[in-house]
Amino acid sequence: MPNEISYSRKLGPLTPFVGEWEGDAGVDLSYHNKDDWTTETTYFEKACFKPIPVQENGQQVLWGLHYSMTAWRHGEEAMDPFHDEVGFLLWDKAHGEVMRSVVFGRGIAILAGSSAGPHDKVLRFDAKPGAAHYGILQNKYLLERAEICDFKSDFTVNDDGTLGYTSDLLLKLAATGAEMHHTDRNTLHRVKRFHPGAEHG
Template sequence: MAEMRGPRRLGPLSWLVGDWEGDVGEDVSYHNKDDETVPTGYFEKASFRPIPIQENGQQAMDGLNYKMTAWRHGEEAMDPFHDEVGYLLWEKTTGQVIRTVVFGRGIALMAGGDVALYDEQFTLRATPGDPNYGILQNKYLSRRAELRRFDCTFTHHADGTFSYEQTLVLKLAATGGVEMDHTDKNTLHLVKRIHPSVEFA
């Protein structure tokens, strides 16, 4: 018997709905104070919630608003070192997933890519100057840590967890303009499911 599947209005974003936590995060980045590139472990909370259908003329998109916050290991009772808010959008007619995100450091970007309805993994990209999938940053960062590219991959695993890996390519003034990768990755597990079996139990 063929597998029966629902319509998945949120397409390849469907499995993200809910609240997630992950304690195996790894941030590899240049630390100005120490003048070296080192890994930092972190704990992270993420929340993804459906939004109303977004219509632009003939265009219609479904999606999620989201928030991701991270604390360095050993600093969970202190202020987070990373905070971001944004949207993940699914345009079924073109097979596009779009991530619009604002980072607390004064960075905003829109990344996108081709994704099929039932894909359990997708990759999105952005580059400065692209009229559709581009990157903006504040004046200080443009001078000191110019963003050259952004890539991110989300993967839904068979055990119900999801992981992401993302890379910001930076041109750093502190290292003489040498480009380097600032990478982040984590695996998160679902802590609150948004589903009738939970809401109306």
């Protein structure tokens, strides 16, 4: 299948992500402002990664995936999700970089990135507020109450074919005056495969 091989190579380290995934071992550690406590929430999650058309910024060429991740607290799978995000994972082969452009439903937008090779199994995405290239924006209410000081996340392609991730938001909480790490982690299992070049939108 020469077309698949050619397309997959252009996706670089993002190639194994293509498809639909589910994970039932999610753990969210976060501060609950209403109750003034920090606690862990376990969750079920669905994720989807679909190739997009090649993006050209002058001399820069980006190949990538449109993705979405939605999570439900255990026991609430038939109710509204407690977390929803959409974005793009992008691969810049010439400059050896991966990028994660993500918008969270809470009014947060992040462009994170780092260096990566075409066959890397662990991809890291870092961002800081105020950075000129990989930065963070959040709505006024959240900025005043839970200011994001740092964002780090990674995806790991495991040998058994699963996809693991961690996410860490360093927050400065107005309610306590202290900093805390809001973390999420899960392991996803692919539930649907499709040709890497079959969908572009």
